[in-house]
Amino acid sequence: MIFKKILEQVTILFAGNSGDGIQFIGRQFTNTSAFLGNNLSTLSDFPAEIRAPRDTLAGISGFQIHFGSVEITSPGDFFDVLVVMNAAALKKNFPFLKKGGKIIANTMGFTSKSLQLAGYTPDVDPLKELYDYDVYPLDMIGHSHKLLQNFNISQKDKEVAKNMFALGFIYWLYSRPLGYTEYCLKQIFKKNTKLLQANLNVLRAGYNFGEISETERFIVKSSNRPSGIYRNVTGNQSITLGLATAAIQAGLNLFYAGYPITPASDLLNYFASYKNLGIKSFQAEDEISAITSAIGASYAGDLGVTGTSGPGMALKQEGLGLAFMLELPLVIINVQRGGPSTGLPTKTEQSDLLQAIYGCHGEVSIPVLAPSSPSRAFTVAFYAAKIAIEHMTPVILLSDGYLANGSELWRFPKTYQLDTICPPFLKNSKNYSPYQRDEIGVRRWVKPGLAGYEHRIGGLEKEDETGNISYDPKNHEKMVKLRQKKIDFIKKKWPKPRIDSGKKTGKLLILSWGSTYGIVRAAIKILLSEGKSVSHSHLEYIYPLPNGLDTILQNFKKVLIPELNNGQLIHIIRDQFLIDAIPFSKIQGIPFTIFEIVEKVREII
Amino acid sequence: MDSYNKKNFSSDQDIKWCPGCGNYSILKQVQTILPEIGFPKEKIVFVSGIGCSSRFPYYMDTFGLHGIHGRAPALATGIKLANPDLNVWIITGDGDGLSIGGNHLIHLLRRNLDVNILLFNNEIYGLTKGQHSPTSKLGFKTKSSPLGTIDNPFNPLSLVLGAGASFIARTTDRDPKHLREMLLRAQEHRGTSFLEIYQNCNVFNDGVFENFTEKSKKVNQTLYLKQGELMRFGSKKQYGIRLDGIYPKVISLQESSYSFSDIWTHDENDRTKAEILTRFFGTPGYEKFPRPFGVFYKEERPTYDMLFHDQISLAQKNHPMSLDILLSGDLHCKI
Numbered sequence: 001m002i003f004k005k006i007l008e009q010v011t012i013l014f015a016g017n018s019g020d021g022i023q024f025i026g027r028q029f030t031n032t033s034a035f036l037g038n039n040l041s042t043l044s045d046f047p048a049e050i051r052a053p054r055d056t057l058a059g060i061s062g063f064q065i066h067f068g069s070v071e072i073t074s075p076g077d078f079f080d081v082l083v084v085m086n087a088a089a090l091k092k093n094f095p096f097l098k099k100g101g102k103i104i105a106n107t108m109g110f111t112s113k114s115l116q117l118a119g120y121t122p123d124v125d126p127l128k129e130l131y132d133y134d135v136y137p138l139d140m141i142g143h144s145h146k147l148l149q150n151f152n153i154s155q156k157d158k159e160v161a162k163n164m165f166a167l168g169f170i171y172w173l174y175s176r177p178l179g180y181t182e183y184c185l186k187q188i189f190k191k192n193t194k195l196l197q198a199n200l201n202v203l204r205a206g207y208n209f210g211e212i213s214e215t216e217r218f219i220v221k222s223s224n225r226p227s228g229i230y231r232n233v234t235g236n237q238s239i240t241l242g243l244a245t246a247a248i249q250a251g252l253n254l255f256y257a258g259y260p261i262t263p264a265s266d267l268l269n270y271f272a273s274y275k276n277l278g279i280k281s282f283q284a285e286d287e288i289s290a291i292t293s294a295i296g297a298s299y300a301g302d303l304g305v306t307g308t309s310g311p312g313m314a315l316k317q318e319g320l321g322l323a324f325m326l327e328l329p330l331v332i333i334n335v336q337r338g339g340p341s342t343g344l345p346t347k348t349e350q351s352d353l354l355q356a357i358y359g360c361h362g363e364v365s366i367p368v369l370a371p372s373s374p375s376r377a378f379t380v381a382f383y384a385a386k387i388a389i390e391h392m393t394p395v396i397l398l399s400d401g402y403l404a405n406g407s408e409l410w411r412f413p414k415t416y417q418l419d420t421i422c423p424p425f426l427k428n429s430k431n432y433s434p435y436q437r438d439e440i441g442v443r444r445w446v447k448p449g450l451a452g453y454e455h456r457i458g459g460l461e462k463e464d465e466t467g468n469i470s471y472d473p474k475n476h477e478k479m480v481k482l483r484q485k486k487i488d489f490i491k492k493k494w495p496k497p498r499i500d501s502g503k504k505t506g507k508l509l510i511l512s513w514g515s516t517y518g519i520v521r522a523a524i525k526i527l528l529s530e531g532k533s534v535s536h537s538h539l540e541y542i543y544p545l546p547n548g549l550d551t552i553l554q555n556f557k558k559v560l561i562p563e564l565n566n567g568q569l570i571h572i573i574r575d576q577f578l579i580d581a582i583p584f585s586k587i588q589g590i591p592f593t594i595f596e597i598v599e600k601v602r603e604i605i
Numbered sequence: 606m607d608s609y610n611k612k613n614f615s616s617d618q619d620i621k622w623c624p625g626c627g628n629y630s631i632l633k634q635v636q637t638i639l640p641e642i643g644f645p646k647e648k649i650v651f652v653s654g655i656g657c658s659s660r661f662p663y664y665m666d667t668f669g670l671h672g673i674h675g676r677a678p679a680l681a682t683g684i685k686l687a688n689p690d691l692n693v694w695i696i697t698g699d700g701d702g703l704s705i706g707g708n709h710l711i712h713l714l715r716r717n718l719d720v721n722i723l724l725f726n727n728e729i730y731g732l733t734k735g736q737h738s739p740t741s742k743l744g745f746k747t748k749s750s751p752l753g754t755i756d757n758p759f760n761p762l763s764l765v766l767g768a769g770a771s772f773i774a775r776t777t778d779r780d781p782k783h784l785r786e787m788l789l790r791a792q793e794h795r796g797t798s799f800l801e802i803y804q805n806c807n808v809f810n811d812g813v814f815e816n817f818t819e820k821s822k823k824v825n826q827t828l829y830l831k832q833g834e835l836m837r838f839g840s841k842k843q844y845g846i847r848l849d850g851i852y853p854k855v856i857s858l859q860e861s862s863y864s865f866s867d868i869w870t871h872d873e874n875d876r877t878k879a880e881i882l883t884r885f886f887g888t889p890g891y892e893k894f895p896r897p898f899g900v901f902y903k904e905e906r907p908t909y910d911m912l913f914h915d916q917i918s919l920a921q922k923n924h925p926m927s928l929d930i931l932l933s934g935d936l937h938c939k940i
């Protein structure tokens with residue numbers, strides 16, 4: 001038996017033509033690793049086109065997974081292993097391969113034509129030149145063809161099956177079981193036994209190839225986390241679960257309305273698959289109808305939810321104003337992508353923060369929350385819904401492409417462990433008025449059907465308490481202030497901001513928000529080990545800003561705000577606290593690397 | 606329920622329409638029919654967008670939602686899918702429903718959500734004080750078209766029939782009896798009913814429908830459709846419509862060559878014929894045809910809200926799921 005070496009963590013990148021099933025094998029490897037209890041963080045990077053030009057750098061789809069037994073909070077800056085389906089995938093990602101790293105290559109993707117398209121010299125096989133690396137040239141297509149020669153399936157299907165060979169081999173290399181993938185293939189090819197058998201054969205052949213290859217094998221043990229039951233979850237999935245849970249917890253039906261848009265379409269797809277839980281999902285004719293029908297649903301007593309990305313968010317501003325004016329619960333998810341306009345549809349960015357806070361016309365104030373990781377997205381979405389319901393207000397949930405498609409291990413709660421959510425439905429009132437408020441400024445939710453409480457509400461300014469149309473100047477000012485006060489009150493319920501890592505005082509505080517959390521956390525670890533006086537605080541509850549943030553900021557000489565935009569949170573922090581925070585922008589459609597954060601801090605202190 | 610009368614449906618709000626506006630007559634008829642439709646008033650919801658007509662919900666003592674310009678169909682969709690037991694009415698105008706809200710309207714119709722749409726067509730933007738609307742006649746001079754419009758108007762009933770409406774009808778504010786009858790028919794229909802109401806805006810477009818409402822003119826220029834009855838019009842019912850293959854013709858019964866058997870009998874269930882009828886709109890080639898009023902077309906087909914909820918019930922029955930199972934996913938590990 002071959003000796004197996006134990007590793008604490010590994011980063012693998014799967015890369016190939018978009019259409020090679022890269023995202024699929026990446027997710028398979030991820031779920032299998034989650035099943036083994038590894039900590040993990042993933043990053044998907046794919047072109048905007050469904051089938052981008054083959055074998056070119058622009059057409060490469062990538063799936064990165066960083067997994068281990070130790071804490072993993074970022075997908076990793078550099079790879080230990082590159083699984084490449086063609087020369088372009090190697091060319092694009094080779095600079096990020098660690099010295100001495102492994103390359104598992106599909107040799108058929110290295111024909112002279114493919115080499116040329118990738119920008120290599122056509123007759124020189126780069127795989128033969130990489131002396132300092134551990135190269136596994138695998139004739140994946142050849143193996144598939146040979147194995148499947150007696151199978152009555154198309155040439156194309158035989159070729160596509162090559163990714164199963166790669167997956168089988170890498171499962172063997174890192175000592176992972178095939179069971180989960182076998183289970184998935186059985187689900188996918190339920191109705192096509194030939195294709196099922198073909199894919200299973202190639203998967204197992206890849207694994208067996210490892211057995212006879214006399215290659216060194218590895219083990220990555222399960223996580224050192226607190227004991228419990230865990231699963232893998234993506235950001236998009238986690239948000240849908242959080243909202244569904246909140247609705248059920250509140251005793252409400254959830255009505256989700258969406259319009260297909262990258263990278264938010266999966267929200268709609270997930271909700272559509274929860275019908276057996278009583279979840280209502282509606283594919284609207286456009287973004288405007290999506291938000292407006294969700295408002296209609298909330299008016300009639302469901303929890304209205306809508307989700308979108310950049311350009312769709314712009315279209316929803318009109319509806320946001322109405323929801324705010326009506327004072328009805330509504331959750332709006334913006335899975336941010338590179339903008340403006342169509343921008344970079346498949347790439348990540350944090351450039352809609354100012355829009356979320358200031359985007360609406362008129363004096364509008366809408367709570368904004370941004371989860372820090374795929375698993376946190378569950379909790380943050382749950383609280384977004386709780387606030388929307390209990391405070392009768394729209395709430396914006398800011399996700400982004402990286403968070404949406406990224407995944408990590410999640411210790412899911414049991415429903416009995418959840419917080420309560422109490423919808424402010426009317427309980428017996430003799431003198432009901434639609435805009436009467438309670439002590440925290442919230443009006444009652446009276447849905448159609450309640451006899452004796454028929455009333456009319458709308459987008460026109462309304463008289464305090466009665467809700468009758470009013471153009472009275474003083475009343476308008478009063479109403480604007482009342483609505484603001486209601487939102488301001490919410491921050492009393494926000495969790496207190498805290499130092500995530502590092503000391504309470506020091507030279508530099510990194511203040512991050514949204515999906516940059518994990519990368520900053522990983523960077524801080526390195527910086528602290530170097531003895532740097534640096535700490536990290538992270539915001540998930542962004543508007544209204546939580547109480548106590550000023551105290552944290554005051555305890556540091558300098559504050560650095562890294563953001564995947566041209567500087568947005570920094571405006572808010574400067575505005576609120578009059579401090580000269582230092583911006584750190586990255587606007588490349590990809591997350592920060594740990595190294596970039598580390599370098600920036602070294603430059604400052 | 607029987608004890609309801611019209612007054613039960615009037616809210617305490619002052620009505621702010623211009624004196625003489627056709628909207629008053631529509632409001633009155635709606636308030637008159639509601640006691641008869643068998644819905645308790647707390648289950649009735651009026652939804653609107655923006656415009657003169659869209660103030661309607663404020664004057665009804667039912668539930669009401671005054672939304673944003675053009676979006677009433679979207680609001681109504683959410684309301685009806687949240688609670689299919691509600692009786693939902695969409696009040697819209699030619700600008701609200703056919704211009705800024707055109708997209709929502711056509712999609713609502715193809716889905717066949719069980720709601721009633723009342724389109725108050727006055728061929729003008731009233732609340733913004735007189736700009737041309739998508740139903741204004743070609744060449745119409747307004748504040749925003751001082752030299753006359755150059756855009757062809759919509760033929761609303763053709764448009765909605767094309768969008769897949771399952772009930773279409775036309776009436777006017779000036780004929781309370783017919784208006785009332787059409788409101789009841791629209792309400793009766795299961796699915797989206799679309800009722801176009803010619804509504805006089807006496808401030809910005811007075812008399813635009815005169816040809817169809819003034820006694821002297823209307824006899825020769827209107828055709829009242831009745832199921833199973835011959836399409837005849839004129840002071841002595843001396844004219845009729847004949848179908849010559851797929852081409853309609855106006856014929857005179859006074860000409861000896863034609864008899865009753867030559868006249869087209871109205872059939873509300875015939876979509877092709879309804880399509881021909883909607884062309885009676887003064888468009889080139891159809892100048893001589895009278896304007897039809899009444900129910901053009903109706904069809905029974907499953908409503909969106911029913912299909913929507915059936916899918917959910919079926920999924921719940923066939924693959925029951927609990928939240929705990931959903932949260933745990935199909936693959937998890939114990940650490």
Ligand code: SF4
Pocket residue numbers: 621622623625626627628657658727731732805806807808809
């Ligand atoms: S402007 Fe015209 S439509 Fe509007 S209320 Fe006055 S008369 Fe009626």
